[in-house]
Amino acid sequence: MKLAALMTAAAVTLATALPAAAEKLSLNQISAYLNDLQSAQGAFTQINGDGSISTGTIYIKRPGRVRFEYNPPEQALVMANSGQVVILDRKLGGAPESYPLSQTPLSIILARNVNLGQADMVQGLTYDGTATTVVAQDPKRPEYGSIEMKFTDGPVELRQWIIKDSSGSLTTVVLGDLNRTEVSNALFDVHAEMANNGR
Template identity: 30%
Template structure:
């Protein structure tokens, strides 16, 4: 960002800032409302995803989403990981070491994307991108910073729900672990059975979760 010299700032420019601020705020609220409309309009979606972590490692797979709160990250063949959201909690299953971790969806950055009842105007903000075709929104709970931050990236597309196409997101958890997701081949409104969000418990004497 270029630093502006105060010595060169003319008075009319300084006076114009307060006048422009309400307009910018109004535009931002409109954009946040549009993202809310998108989240509420997407009852189901499938997409291919590419996931890159803070170390630069990239994995691919298939994403399945069904509102409210259901999501599945099916990783590429040979990767013994599975992440499933059943509407209440997110579960990460590592089949290689037979480990299962589970936490409430609301405690995850993904909660902003998976809860149609949340109001982004209360905990989201528009992030300037410099590209009018791209809308970026950062969401975090100021009262719960330990839940992390998600920055959702949309392309404007008149043929997509609410005129937006979810391009991907960047999640940052409380330990500063950064994960970037990029989507492609998005399909909206496709039939998705609830059985897609079940998983097999790999732990000794485990059982099939969710039936």
């Protein structure tokens, strides 16, 4: 019930945020928007594959950097920097999990130059009258999964993404308004975070 209620609320929030006369976006418009999104932060709600729900603040600094700061009671911290994704568990401690950013569909959003028009990048482009949805994957690494991104128009905004990993598990992230502000590089310092948590 909690998951259904959240999805309904997310849909209502998205609908009320839409402009009155939305238009289907082209791949060039979406690529230009992502390339222009250099530094931003905003609230997010994450729906995990097991149905659990988390909230927090996302910090983006392209290229290649993102930070998911989860609200309590969650104590995880997910960061991407220097081509690596690092997951820190502040509760359990120990060595963080780490794997290449290139092995995640999120690398498409964080690339230095986003070009969704390149061959075999986009698997689907649809429009439901209110938002444009793009399904994309790295054509060189299709085995690493795909990302489904939802964009609204007037102005162009990224509202949601769903990541499908190599095992078929889905993770949905619903974004609040992204505030285009200068995000400090210190937020993506993995070594400093490890030191702060006694590792």
